Amino acid sequence: MSTAAVRNATVRTATVRNRNRNRRGAGLGLLAWLVGLLFFLPIAWMALTSFHSEADAATNPPSFGAALTLDSYREFFGVGGGASPWPALINSTMASVASTLCVLLLALPAAYALSIRRVKKWTDVLFFFLSTKMLPVVAGLLPIYLFAKNTGMLDNIWLLVILYTSMNLPIAVWMMQSFLAEVPVAVIEAAQIDGARLPTILARVVAPIALPGIAATALICFIFSWNELLFARVLTGVVAETAPVFLTGFITSQGLFLAKVCAASLVISLPVLAAGFAAQDKLVQGLSLGAVK
Missing domain, CATH: 1.20.5 (Single alpha-helices involved in coiled-coils or other helix-helix interfaces)
Structure with a gap:
């Protein structure tokens, strides 16, 4: 040929x-x-239902061409004498942001000790962190309730901050340990030669390099805290009521609450969606750290 x-x-x-x-x-x-599209359809259907009247939202089969109205949103925001959602939204913001900051402050040095300056039997330490997530939350609910009652911390937002911090800390340490493992040791050793101490190394050397991973960890912890319902439902009442607890107040035994619940769910989901959209580039970079190149 x-x-x-x-x-x-x-x-x-x-x-x-x-x-x-x-x-x-x-x-x-x-x-x-x-x-x-399969994952987006339920969200789109929830958004469409929130603009329907309760009678149209309850029809079976659903009425796609029903008239649109803002009555559900007016009721959610307390227009006309209803309960205002702003205290609950502020409580959720305080609990989620404060607990996320506490988690980052505690998880960063812990992950540093488990990835860069590894302690003895660091794998056992990681397994211990993971084992704390094996206990069902409801199993520890009664002791926590009794403790909060005896210490006068029921219906206190700072109790939720402590609980959310302890709830998210294990997963944050696991995530940040893999992120910090990608930090070059030579850069840290150079900072030590220049006389930098551990707090300076963590704040000015490790944190900027691992910023995408830290952002991904912070976003996930924020989402978990914002969406948490069980602790908030049992341990809060009026003063420390969070947004998910406020949402459950629209569910009544009389029925005809679907449109209001959809409107409330959409509004309460907006902060999480906005945070995810704003940090999507950092989230993708952070979740790809440690992957096989």
Whole structure:
């Protein structure tokens, strides 16, 4: 076979492979869009239902062409004499932000000791952190309630801050340990040679390098704290009521609450969606740290 024939055969083979690769890529892209739409449909349906009246929202099958109204949102925001959601939203913001900051302040040095300056039996320490998540939350609810009652901390937002910090700290240490493992040790040793102490190293050397991972950890802890319901439902009343607890107040035994619950769910979800959208680049970078390159 001549050289030209061999070259033509090689070109044809490469062309076929590229065509097949493009087809597989297009198929995977279409599948990804379908999966994305599958996850988005319930959110879209919730948003549409929130603009319907209660009578239209309760029809079976659903009424797609029903008239749109803002009555559910007016009731959620207390227009016309209803309860205002702002105290609950402020409580959720305080508990989520404060607990997330506490988690980061505690998890960063812990992850540093488990990844860069590893303590003895650091794998056992990581397993201990993981084992704390194996206990069902409801199993510890009664002792926590009795403790809060005897110490006068029932219906106190700072009790939720402590509980959310302890709840999110194990997962934060696990995540940040893998993120900090990517920090070059030579950079830390150079800072130590220059006389930097541990707090300075953590704040000015480790934190800027691992910022995407820290942002991803903070976002996940914030979401977990914002969405938490069980502790807030049992341990709070009026003063420290959070947004998820306020949402459950729209569920009544008389029925016809679907539109109001959808409106409340959409509004309460907006802070989490906004935080995720604002930090999406850091979230992607952080979750990809430690992956196989």
